[in-house]
Amino acid sequence: MMNLKEKRCVVVGAGGVATRKVKSLLECEAQVAVVSKRACSDIVRLAQEGKIKLIEKSFSPEDLDGAFLVFVASDDPITNRLAAMEAVKRGIPVNVADSPELSTFLVPSYFRKGHLTISVSTGGKSPRLARRLKEWIKSNIPSGVEELLSKLEKERTFVKKSGLSMEEKVNFYDEIIDKSGILKKKGDIEN
Numbered sequence: 001m002m003n004l005k006e007k008r009c010v011v012v013g014a015g016g017v018a019t020r021k022v023k024s025l026l027e028c029e030a031q032v033a034v035v036s037k038r039a040c041s042d043i044v045r046l047a048q049e050g051k052i053k054l055i056e057k058s059f060s061p062e063d064l065d066g067a068f069l070v071f072v073a074s075d076d077p078i079t080n081r082l083a084a085m086e087a088v089k090r091g092i093p094v095n096v097a098d099s100p101e102l103s104t105f106l107v108p109s110y111f112r113k114g115h116l117t118i119s120v121s122t123g124g125k126s127p128r129l130a131r132r133l134k135e136w137i138k139s140n141i142p143s144g145v146e147e148l149l150s151k152l153e154k155e156r157t158f159v160k161k162s163g164l165s166m167e168e169k170v171n172f173y174d175e176i177i178d179k180s181g182i183l184k185k186k187g188d189i190e191n
């Protein structure tokens with residue numbers, strides 16, 4: 001949920017895993033530089049289209065100059081470790097594809113529906129389960145949730161300035177949510 005717009009994000013490696021991270025970064029409108037000895041066809045195409053900068057070489061510490069965020073996803077554990085340590089030394093948040101322990105942040109499984117983002121993390125315990133749960137939530141998300149969100153957004157601009165107490169505000173929002181009929185009513189949910 002970090003704002004990455006126009007921020008320089010460096011990705012080390014250009015295989016399947018790096019490609020997934022690059023695509024997520026482009027969705028966030030980040031400025032992406034990929035450093036890799038060789039690049040897979042998706043990365044080459046993105047570079048040819050001018051969407052990313054591809055630097056075809058082995059990783060070296062100066063590749064992290066000016067980086068806001070770093071993704072390390074080469075298939076060489078020694079390179080991954082070196083790049084991770086360098087990022088940590090420079091105080092740059094780093095995600096390491098083969099090492100949750102060396103990562104200062106992990107990437108969750110997520111999907112977007114308009115302004116709604118749903119993400120699932122297992123804290124690195126089982127990425128496959130994170131993905132399967134995400135898929136389950138995606139296929140079970142009630143239709144009408146985007147319309148409900150825009151209604152709440154509109155009401156909220158007035159309610160925020162209304163002078164109502166926080167409890168009154170929350171009850172007002174709950175009433176709209178309950179009326180939409182797309183979720184179980186608040187009172188019907190057991191905690």
Ligand SMILES: C[C@@]1(CC(=O)O)c2cc3[nH]c(cc4nc(cc5[nH]c(cc(n2)[C@H]1CCC(=O)O)[C@@](C)(CC(=O)O)[C@@H]5CCC(=O)O)C(CC(=O)O)=C4CCC(=O)O)c(CCC(=O)O)c3CC(=O)O
Pocket residue numbers: 020021095096097098099100103105106107108109110120121122123124125126127128129130131134
């Ligand atoms: C710690 C973390 C670091 C990070 O942030 O990258 C990490 C680490 C590792 N992943 C590995 C394997 C797999 N990763 C996936 C898939 C995804 N992995 C993602 C995140 C994360 N993966 C972070 C923790 C997230 C969490 O747990 O909450 C997702 C959610 C997001 C993304 O990568 O964009 C994305 C789903 C995207 C989607 O929704 O589609 C699949 C399944 C598949 O592809 O179907 C497999 C194979 C099956 C399996 O192992 O589960 C391996 C072992 C490699 C090996 O065995 O060689 C490691 C290294 C290790 O565990 O040591």
Ligand SMILES: NC(=O)C1=CN([C@@H]2O[C@H](COP(=O)(O)OP(=O)(O)OC[C@H]3O[C@@H](n4cnc5c(N)ncnc54)[C@H](O)[C@@H]3O)[C@@H](O)[C@H]2O)C=CC1
Pocket residue numbers: 012013014015016017018035036037038039040057058059073074075076079096097098127
């Ligand atoms: N976090 C995750 O979701 C997952 C992580 N992994 C791990 O991610 C890593 C990468 O996996 P893949 O993308 O499938 O590998 P891959 O083999 O497709 O790509 C590896 C890339 O690293 C580059 N590379 C190797 N040495 C380099 C160096 N010294 N400097 C710069 N680039 C270098 C290669 O040129 C290649 O582009 C593996 O360690 C794997 O275990 C695997 C699956 C999922």
